[in-house]
Amino acid sequence: MVLLDGVFYHLHANGTTHIADVDMKTPYACVTHFKPEVSLICNDELTFDRLKIKIDEMVLSKNLIYAIRVAGTFKSIKARSVPKQEAYRPLVDVAGDQKEFLFEDTQGTLVGFYTPNFMGSVTVPGYHLHFISNDRENGGHLLGCVSGDVEISVQSIDQLMLDLPHSVEYLTASLNNDVREDLDKAEH
Numbered sequence: 001m002v003l004l005d006g007v008f009y010h011l012h013a014n015g016t017t018h019i020a021d022v023d024m025k026t027p028y029a030c031v032t033h034f035k036p037e038v039s040l041i042c043n044d045e046l047t048f049d050r051l052k053i054k055i056d057e058m059v060l061s062k063n064l065i066y067a068i069r070v071a072g073t074f075k076s077i078k079a080r081s082v083p084k085q086e087a088y089r090p091l092v093d094v095a096g097d098q099k100e101f102l103f104e105d106t107q108g109t110l111v112g113f114y115t116p117n118f119m120g121s122v123t124v125p126g127y128h129l130h131f132i133s134n135d136r137e138n139g140g141h142l143l144g145c146v147s148g149d150v151e152i153s154v155q156s157i158d159q160l161m162l163d164l165p166h167s168v169e170y171l172t173a174s175l176n177n178d179v180r181e182d183l184d185k186a187e188h
Contacts, residue, residue, distance in 0.1 A: 032067045036153035046146070070110040074146065079143060081099060
C-alpha cells in the first residue's frame, strides 16, 4: 500500500495499482503528514545505493526517522509486491511469494522512510521505499532503481506513535522471537 498526497493506493502482486477501498486493512503501515524540511534537485543518474548516499548527505543525523519523497523520471524501477495471504504468516514466508517487476523509462514518485537500526524491533530499519507511477497505474516495494532528473525531499520525524491491536489472537500470541534476520531477508 502507498499513501501519496492523501490518497491510499493498493499495490497488486502484478505491479498494478488502484485506489484502496475504504475498508481495506493492512498488517503494517507507517504514515506521516509530509512536510519537507530540505529538498534537492538532482540531475545525476542515481542507483538505489547512490540515492541512499545522497539522502544520507541531506540529513542531520542517522539517529532520527526520516520521511522521504523522490519525484521525477526514472530510467528503471525494480519493484515487488506480495499477493494477499492468510493472516499471521511470517513475513519471511510471505516474501517468498513475491512477484518482481521492472518499470522502464517512467515518471513517478518514491515514498517511504528511513529508520535507524536500533529501532528494528519496532519498524523496518534502514530505507523502506515504495514506487508509484504518475498515472497511478503501477507501483511496488522498491528493490532497485536508476533515476533520471528527480527532486529529493526529506522530513525528520521525532515522534513515533505505535498502535497495537487488542484482539485475542494478538494478546495470546508468542512474540518473543527476534525477527530482525527474517525482516532483513524479506526486505532485500
